[in-house]
Amino acid sequence: MHCGCATLGGMQFNATTARGRFLRCLLLRQPAGALIVCVICAVCASAQAHFRLQTRQVVEGRLKAFSTKNSEREALIRKWFAESGCKDANLSEQALDRKLPPNVICVLPGETQQAIVVGAHTDHVDSSGDGVVDNWTGAALLPSLLYSLSAQPRHHTLVFVGFSGEEKGLVGSRYYVDHLTSEQRAHIEGMVNFDSLGLGPTEVWASHADKALLDALASVAMASRLPVTAVNVDNLGTADSESFARYQIPRITLHSVTQQTWSILHSPFDKMAAIRMNDYYDSYKLISEYLAYLDDALKPPPAKPGSAAR
Numbered sequence: 001m002h003c004g005c006a007t008l009g010g011m012q013f014n015a016t017t018a019r020g021r022f023l024r025c026l027l028l029r030q031p032a033g034a035l036i037v038c039v040i041c042a043v044c045a046s047a048q049a050h051f052r053l054q055t056r057q058v059v060e061g062r063l064k065a066f067s068t069k070n071s072e073r074e075a076l077i078r079k080w081f082a083e084s085g086c087k088d089a090n091l092s093e094q095a096l097d098r099k100l101p102p103n104v105i106c107v108l109p110g111e112t113q114q115a116i117v118v119g120a121h122t123d124h125v126d127s128s129g130d131g132v133v134d135n136w137t138g139a140a141l142l143p144s145l146l147y148s149l150s151a152q153p154r155h156h157t158l159v160f161v162g163f164s165g166e167e168k169g170l171v172g173s174r175y176y177v178d179h180l181t182s183e184q185r186a187h188i189e190g191m192v193n194f195d196s197l198g199l200g201p202t203e204v205w206a207s208h209a210d211k212a213l214l215d216a217l218a219s220v221a222m223a224s225r226l227p228v229t230a231v232n233v234d235n236l237g238t239a240d241s242e243s244f245a246r247y248q249i250p251r252i253t254l255h256s257v258t259q260q261t262w263s264i265l266h267s268p269f270d271k272m273a274a275i276r277m278n279d280y281y282d283s284y285k286l287i288s289e290y291l292a293y294l295d296d297a298l299k300p301p302p303a304k305p306g307s308a309a310r
């Protein structure tokens with residue numbers, strides 16, 4: 001995550017408030033009981049047909065293969081995109097104006113031009129620690145998520161982007177979204193961002209998330225029984241998702257930071273030892289299912305519904 005604060009004293013979490021709001025959101029589903037459960041199961045079942053999982057050995061191995069050089073990180077993601085089935089024609093680098101490594105982009109074509117952008121920043125702060133949590137945990141998942149979603153045809157075109165220069169002020173994500181045409185931006189139905197996973201169970205920055213994306217996450221969490229709660233980081237810093245919010249593109253950031261662990265970011269303690277591998281692999285499973293679900297859930301309704309069944 002990119003922190004704009006010089007000191008840590010002013011940072012606050014409103015985890016209690018956010019958690020309460022999120023739980024209410026889930027509880028609101030209760031009165032409709034049976035019907036809601038049926039809907040969730042139906043979507044879940046169809047989503048399950050649309051993703052597969054990379055092994056824990058691979059996911060863990062990629063995390064442990066981190067480099068401390070940002071340029072090598074970008075090159076690793078590009079190599080693993082190719083190994084995960086990204087064809088040459090769909091794999092590219094986007095050079096930035098500044099002397100930073102490029103953004104790395106893999107496009108997984110769908111049946112339509114409607115797009116979901118799946119992003120994580122590849123760089124880390126130079127000052128201290130290894131930047132494993134922030135944000136090799138997010139970047140290293142991108143090729144495994146590509147693998148997860150590439151087995152079956154998709155409605156949406158999925159665009160996987162490893163953003164450069166996040167810690168310099170969201171440089172890569174701003175450059176990416178600024179250089180899309182207005183038509184390309186209009187095709188993006190959601191931007192799903194991962195930053196600083198693996199410190200514990202999956203968290204969501206609910207106060208800066210699109211409501212439909214947040215509701216979809218709640219549905220997937222309930223159906224998969226994988227944990228996710230809301231921890232807002234408004235006063236801690238920002239993330240690449242906010243570059244998309246500037247254009248009113250629906251966005252959501254998943255992380256794992258809590259009041260107890262946030263001080264690990266940008267500190268000497270941001271190392272492999274901080275990772276809870278069970279939680280990290282759970283985050284991978286949850287996000288795989290979430291992306292498969294979104295591909296279904298964000299489909300526009302049929303233009304000409306058939307005659308009503310009796």
Ligand SMILES: [Zn+2]
Nearest residue numbers: 001002003134
């Ligand atoms: Zn950071």
